[in-house]
Amino acid sequence: MSRVICISDDALAIACGADRVAEAFAEAAPDAEIRRVSSWGMHWLEPLVEVDGIGFGPVTTDDVAAILDGSSEKRIGKVTEHPWIARQQRLTFARAGQTRPLDLGDYEDTGGWAGLKRARDMTPQAVLDEVKASGLRGRGGAGFPAGIKWQTVADAASTRKYIVCNADEGDSGTFADRMLMEGDPYCLIEGMAIAGHAVGAMQGYIYLRSEYPHAMAKLNAAIEASAHIVAPFQLEVRMGAGAYVCGEETSLLNSLEGKRGEVRAKPPLPAIEGLFGKPTVVNNVLTLAAIPWIMAHGGAAYADYGMGRSRGTMPIQIAGNVKHGGLYETAFGVTLGELVSDIGGGTDSGGTLRAVQVGGPLGAYFPPTLFDTPFDYESFAAKDGLIGHGGVVVFDDSVDMWAQARFAMEFCAHESCGKCTPCRIGSVRGMETLDRMRGGGRAGSDSVEALPQIRNTSGGVREASAELELITDLCDLMQSGSLCALGGFTPYPVMSAIRHFPEDFGIAEAAE
Numbered sequence: 001m002s003r004v005i006c007i008s009d010d011a012l013a014i015a016c017g018a019d020r021v022a023e024a025f026a027e028a029a030p031d032a033e034i035r036r037v038s039s040w041g042m043h044w045l046e047p048l049v050e051v052d053g054i055g056f057g058p059v060t061t062d063d064v065a066a067i068l069d070g071s072s073e074k075r076i077g078k079v080t081e082h083p084w085i086a087r088q089q090r091l092t093f094a095r096a097g098q099t100r101p102l103d104l105g106d107y108e109d110t111g112g113w114a115g116l117k118r119a120r121d122m123t124p125q126a127v128l129d130e131v132k133a134s135g136l137r138g139r140g141g142a143g144f145p146a147g148i149k150w151q152t153v154a155d156a157a158s159t160r161k162y163i164v165c166n167a168d169e170g171d172s173g174t175f176a177d178r179m180l181m182e183g184d185p186y187c188l189i190e191g192m193a194i195a196g197h198a199v200g201a202m203q204g205y206i207y208l209r210s211e212y213p214h215a216m217a218k219l220n221a222a223i224e225a226s227a228h229i230v231a232p233f234q235l236e237v238r239m240g241a242g243a244y245v246c247g248e249e250t251s252l253l254n255s256l257e258g259k260r261g262e263v264r265a266k267p268p269l270p271a272i273e274g275l276f277g278k279p280t281v282v283n284n285v286l287t288l289a290a291i292p293w294i295m296a297h298g299g300a301a302y303a304d305y306g307m308g309r310s311r312g313t314m315p316i317q318i319a320g321n322v323k324h325g326g327l328y329e330t331a332f333g334v335t336l337g338e339l340v341s342d343i344g345g346g347t348d349s350g351g352t353l354r355a356v357q358v359g360g361p362l363g364a365y366f367p368p369t370l371f372d373t374p375f376d377y378e379s380f381a382a383k384d385g386l387i388g389h390g391g392v393v394v395f396d397d398s399v400d401m402w403a404q405a406r407f408a409m410e411f412c413a414h415e416s417c418g419k420c421t422p423c424r425i426g427s428v429r430g431m432e433t434l435d436r437m438r439g440g441g442r443a444g445s446d447s448v449e450a451l452p453q454i455r456n457t458s459g460g461v462r463e464a465s466a467e468l469e470l471i472t473d474l475c476d477l478m479q480s481g482s483l484c485a486l487g488g489f490t491p492y493p494v495m496s497a498i499r500h501f502p503e504d505f506g507i508a509e510a511a512e
């Protein structure tokens with residue numbers, strides 16, 4: 001029997017040279033079967049190559065001969081037994097690394113379409129009850145219960161309804177949506193078709209981040225190949241134009257309608273008046289991709305995982321200055337410390353771990369003293385943070401937390417849709433205030449700005465405590481007065497940076 005050599009065709013693996021490695025294997029082992037599969041999510045080992053189930057990584061074209069003759073030092077053993085994989089609880093990413101993304105046979109052989117078949121044998125209300133029983137909450141950031149959203153759309157009286165998949169994935173350090181769409185596109189399609197059956201929608205749209213051309217190609221091919229299976233449900237992909245705010249659901253709907261990506265006031269909720277004014281389910285890729293497993297195994301089986309009100313598993317994305325970055329799916333409840341130190345292996349630079357930002361650019365910074373926080377919605381909220389889309393970005397002790405806080409305000413100013421004043425004007429005033437706070441700088445700084453006092457805009461001198469009061473007040477206003485979470489959550493990274501790392505702001509004590 002000829003050897004089977006598996007190499008990922010995920011965009012990250014390709015960026016690391018997977019295509020060249022695949023060509024080199026095809027040349028060196030013409031009798032072997034080269035399979036382009038999805039990625040296991042162990043990014044530090046990409047391009048990861050499996051020869052008859054035994055893994056090697058990271059592989060370059062120079063490693064090919066040694067791998068084939070059995071002398072390679074890049075051998076990592078059986079991938080399924082690698083501790084990083086073996087410790088995970090993969091439900092949404094159960095196929096990762098093991099199937100060819102567009103192969104319908106691979107999909108069916110690994111349980112594909114079982115959820116859709118079961119759902120179609122059930123009444124729409126029974127499907128809604130199953131999703132509610134699973135406790136699944138939206139994985140896009142807000143954590144709203146999926147079953148309740150679906151019920152609202154199902155109950156809305158309209159002859160036309162839509163399923164919209166939010167695949168804008170703009171959060172820094174996140175890539176799970178991309179990996180799912182590139183690696184297991186039928187899973188998303190199946191989840192959307194089940195949603196369509198449950199709420200009475202025949203048409204779905206996937207609003208895709210413009211920077212994801214590989215996902216676009218995979219989705220289009222998968223939609224065409226599976227059209228006969230999901231019919232009469234129909235699907236189309238729409239490419240976004242690169243604005244972070246277009247990930248906000250109402251802004252996304254405007255963009256889908258061909259309008260400027262500006263946030264809509266709520267109510268009406270999209271579930272009542274969404275796309276083209278019709279009742280619309282807007283869900284994240286991971287929310288919809290969790291549905292086939294739930295429908296195949298039952299809501300109760302999904303709810304068996306997790307803690308508190310955070311049920312099921314979360315595909316956590318570990319990135320930044322970390323030794324072992326990648327996709328780690330596990331039940332809610334793992335602590336932040338386990339994620340970054342134990343699983344992530346600490347900093348890649350070897351420097352001391354100083355801060356972790358969780359939940360994208362609007363997420364709070366956590367210092368090591370908070371590493372015992374369990375990864376679930378409520379525990380993070382209790383520490384003035386959020387888990388958002390599950391992005392975890394690691395920083396070592398070279399990080400300047402003042403610069404991170406300023407970047408948060410700058411990001412908000414840059415990405416603001418401009419509709420409301422606290423966000424549009426507040427973010428600019430926030431940058432100015434932080435610039436003035438820079439006076440103290442970090443301990444040991446010898447810059448001209450490293451003064452014990454700071455200047456206000458009119459050239460006068462103001463104590464750091466006065467600027468601190470001002471930025472605290474401004475953040476309170478942005479949080480309570482912004483129309484959407486872009487302006488409303490920008491205070492999280494800013495105030496957490498000040499609270500936990502006051503020395504970087506030239507102030508002695510943390511803000512309360």
Ligand SMILES: Cc1cc2nc3c(=O)[nH]c(=O)nc-3n(C[C@H](O)[C@H](O)[C@H](O)COP(=O)(O)O)c2cc1C
Binds near residue numbers: 143166167170485
């Ligand atoms: C500024 C901003 C950007 C957002 N970006 C995304 C995004 O890229 N993907 C996403 O699924 N949700 C994003 N959201 C959340 C959506 O508004 C919405 O809550 C989500 O799509 C609902 O799906 P879910 O319930 O499955 O999470 C964003 C929200 C805001 C305020």
Ligand code: SF4
Binds near residue numbers: 484
């Ligand atoms: S908070 Fe910012 S992005 Fe959101 S509606 Fe207001 S101006 Fe637009």
